[in-house]
Amino acid sequence: MERKPLTLAEKTYMPQIVSGLGITFKNMFRKKVTMEYPEVKPPIPEGYRGQPALVKDPDGREKCVSCQLCEFVCPPKAISIIPGSIPEDSEHANVEKAPEEFDIDMLRCIYCGLCEEVCPEEAIFLQDNYSINGLSREELVFNKEKLYDIGGVREDEHFKWKKKKEAEVSGNPHH
Amino acid sequence: MTQSDWIDLLVKAGLGLTVIFSLMTMAGMSVLAERKVCGFIQGRLGPNRTTLPLIGSIPIIGRAITRLGLFQLLADGIKFLFKEETVPGHVKKFYYNLAPIVVILPSLIAVAVLPFGTYTNAEGVTAPLILANVDIGILVILASSSLGVYGTVLAGWAANSKYPFLGGIRASAQMISYELALGLAIVPVFLWANAPGSDVALGLTGIVSFQESHWFVYLMPFTALLFLITLFAETNRAPFDMAESETDLVGGFHTEYGAFKFGMFFIGEYAHIVFGSALFVVLFLGGFNFLPMLADPWPAGILGAVLSTLWFIIKTAALIFLFIWVRWTLPRFRFDQVMHLGWKILLPLAIVNLVVVMIFLAIITPTAS
Numbered sequence: 004m005e006r007k008p009l010t011l012a013e014k015t016y017m018p019q020i021v022s023g024l025g026i027t028f029k030n031m032f033r034k035k036v037t038m039e040y041p042e043v044k045p046p047i048p049e050g051y052r053g054q055p056a057l058v059k060d061p062d063g064r065e066k067c068v069s070c071q072l073c074e075f076v077c078p079p080k081a082i083s084i085i086p087g088s089i090p091e092d093s094e095h096a097n098v099e100k101a102p103e104e105f106d107i108d109m110l111r112c113i114y115c116g117l118c119e120e121v122c123p124e125e126a127i128f129l130q131d132n133y134s135i136n137g138l139s140r141e142e143l144v145f146n147k148e149k150l151y152d153i154g155g156v157r158e159d160e161h162f163k164w165k166k167k168k169e170a171e172v173s174g175n176p177h178h
Numbered sequence: 179m180t181q182s183d184w185i186d187l188l189v190k191a192g193l194g195l196t197v198i199f200s201l202m203t204m205a206g207m208s209v210l211a212e213r214k215v216c217g218f219i220q221g222r223l224g225p226n227r228t229t230l231p232l233i234g235s236i237p238i239i240g241r242a243i244t245r246l247g248l249f250q251l252l253a254d255g256i257k258f259l260f261k262e263e264t265v266p267g268h269v270k271k272f273y274y275n276l277a278p279i280v281v282i283l284p285s286l287i288a289v290a291v292l293p294f295g296t297y298t299n300a301e302g303v304t305a306p307l308i309l310a311n312v313d314i315g316i317l318v319i320l321a322s323s324s325l326g327v328y329g330t331v332l333a334g335w336a337a338n339s340k341y342p343f344l345g346g347i348r349a350s351a352q353m354i355s356y357e358l359a360l361g362l363a364i365v366p367v368f369l370w371a372n373a374p375g376s377d378v379a380l381g382l383t384g385i386v387s388f389q390e391s392h393w394f395v396y397l398m399p400f401t402a403l404l405f406l407i408t409l410f411a412e413t414n415r416a417p418f419d420m421a422e423s424e425t426d427l428v429g430g431f432h433t434e435y436g437a438f439k440f441g442m443f444f445i446g447e448y449a450h451i452v453f454g455s456a457l458f459v460v461l462f463l464g465g466f467n468f469l470p471m472l473a474d475p476w477p478a479g480i481l482g483a484v485l486s487t488l489w490f491i492i493k494t495a496a497l498i499f500l501f502i503w504v505r506w507t508l509p510r511f512r513f514d515q516v517m518h519l520g521w522k523i524l525l526p527l528a529i530v531n532l533v534v535v536m537i538f539l540a541i542i543t544p545t546a547s
Contacts, residue, residue: 020508027507031218039223 047131052116054132055107056154057147058125060162064095065151066126069102073118073127081111082118097168105147109135124163128154190309194290197309201289204491205448206251208498212448214247215499219506225250258441266337266434273336278435278442281329285446285453287322291315292456293383295466295487298478306383307483315382316364319457323412326450327353330414330421330431333443337434345430348513349414349421355520356411356418362528363405366535367394367461374543386465393470395462398535402462404528411520413454414447416505423510455497459490463497466490 012018038045047053060066069086087103089096118127130153137143145153210225217224225247234240234249243249265274292315295307312318327349334346371378371388378384395402411418422430432443459465466486468474476482511519 020504023507024503027219027503030221031215033221035218035223036221037217037223 047133051131051133052114052129054109054130054135054153055112055114055116055118055127055150056130057105057150058128058154058157059151060159061156062165063156064098064164065101066124066159067102067105067122068098068100068124068126069105070100070123072121072123076117076121078115078117079111079113081108081113082106083108095164097171098164102147105150107145107150109143109145110140125157125159125161128157130154194309197289197294198286201286201449201452202445204452204494204498205445206255208448208452208502209254209444210247210251211498212502212505213250215502216506219503228253255441258438261437263437263439266339268338269434270336270338273332274434275439277329277333277336278439278446279329280332281326282442282446282449283329284322284324284326285449288319289453289456291318291382292453292460293386293465294456294490295483296474296476297480297483298476300478302478306386307487308383311381311383313379313381316368316380319382320361320364323450323453324353324357326446329443329446333435334421334431337431339434341428342431342433345421345427345433348427349431352411352414352418352420352516352520355517356408356524359404359520359524359528360408360412362525362532363401363408364461365532366398366401369535369539370394370397373539382460382465386460386467389464389470390467390474391471393462393464393467395464396470398462400531401535402458404524404531405462406458408524409454409458410501410504411516413450413501415451415501417508417511418516419505419510420513420516425510451498451501452494455494455501456490458497459493463493 057065057067069084071084071086074080074082074084083104083106084102085104086100089098089101114129116129119129132153135143214224216222226245228247228249229240229244230249230252234244265271290309291312293306293308293311296304297307298304330349331346334342334344334349337343367385368378368380371385376384376388378388410416414421421427422432424430427433432440435443464470466474466476466489468476468489474486476486
């Protein structure tokens with residue numbers, strides 16, 4: 004492409020330098036984009052992959068049935084589960100299994116979200132907390148109680164096990 | 179020596195230390211200003227967190243100082259002091275240690291001949307505030323500030339590795355090509371000031387008193403521009419910071435330096451900028467004179483001395499701001515472009531400018547006012 008030859012003023016660069024200085028000067032009074040982090044927190048978007056935690060359903064039942072799929076899929080092997088059984092006299096006895104121990108090593112977790120994706124019971128969710136810290140390695144291996152503390156209760160759309168129990172009672176185990 | 183001689187010597191030493199201390203403080207402040215202005219231009223806040231336990235918790239002032247980042251100076255200084263001094267095994271030790279000192283000295287020497295204020299005593303006799311009121315002021319400045327580049331070259335040479343070496347070579351090449359234009363840009367000022375009947379000679383106090391009513395910056399704008407451009411090159415500032423262009427030379431001449439020795443290069447560079455700004459103020463912006471075509475409002479006595487010095491510092495600070503502002507606006511020249519600009523454009527222009535000023539002065543023949 005044929006370019007327009009520079010004029011004498013353009014060859015000295017002076018007009019360009021002056022206008023450039025003008026731009027930077029204006030920029031100085033622009034609103035600052037710095038976010039002063041510990042005081043101002045960035046907005047966390049929906050679906051953010053932060054700290055993983057276990058959740059209970061609205062009835063207070065722990066949703067994890069210790070199928071160990073998350074333990075199996077976890078790329079850095081941060082999750083370790085010891086399965087246990089639910090006592091016969093519990094109202095959730097038909098679920099049969101629940102984790103006895105459920106540890107997530109937050110130092111190993113890479114926040115990939117595969118555990119959440121793989122969980123058939125929708126029992127593990129990645130929260131919006133990204134700042135996980137402690138003073139020792141042991142402190143950062145979260146056990147079951149802590150994980151439930153963090154996760155809390157989550158709205159359930161299915162009540163899978165409840166419906167199953169009701170279906171068994173009404174004699175239609177396969178819906 | 180008699181007792182009064184000793185006292186005289188002590189007072190002079192004290193004054194000298196005061197000036198050096200002020201220069202160093204201003205250099206430190208310009209480091210901070212650089213970071214702040216750079217932040218502002220880029221839409222950031224700059225350093226605003228560093229604080230001291232007691233002073234920082236004074237209600238309004240403490241917070242203001244913290245937000246301005248003034249404690250950052252202290253933190254950086256302490257950091258430089260307490261870092262481990264590593265000396266790489268391959269350097270030439272003597273010159274390696276000498277270089278930071280050589281870098282920092284010239285501006286400390288040259289500041290001695292810089293008039294920074296005026297003092298009028300009760301009898302109405304005015305005297306400039308200056309450490310050494312010599313007739314060859316500008317020669318002292320040219321001679322000693324040219325020495326500054328030896329520190330850079332020494333550092334590049336003593337580091338004994340390729341990038342610092344290239345930095346040193348670039349510094350010397352740039353220095354040779356711009357010193358000429360710099361000198362030629364100063365000559366018109368002294369030509370004009372040394373009008374028939376004046377006793378300015380080559381001293382700087384005469385230049386300042388000559389500019390009492392009119393400043394050279396608008397009497398000779400083109401000369402001022404030439405001087406400013408060469409000053410940028412002389413102080414190794416962007417867009418001419420060839421010697422340390424970190425994108426192509428790692429860190430340039432100070433690549434192999436760390437801890438306090440690096441700190442000395444750093445502060446030396448800023449002392450150079452402060453001194454360069456002050457020199458521009460003296461030569462073109464009327465020094466401590468108030469405003470062109472206005473009589474100086476400085477009262478007699480100490481107050482006038484302080485006010486005029488403050489005014490001088492304000493002018494210098496404005497010029498330092500210009501240095502910083504330009505750095506964060508313009509991209510760096512390529513090395514061959516710097517050489518092209520220096521030899522083929524600035525030098526001929528400086529010569530033409532000198533001739534034009536000479537002819538102009540021959541026509542109007544100014545008289546000493």
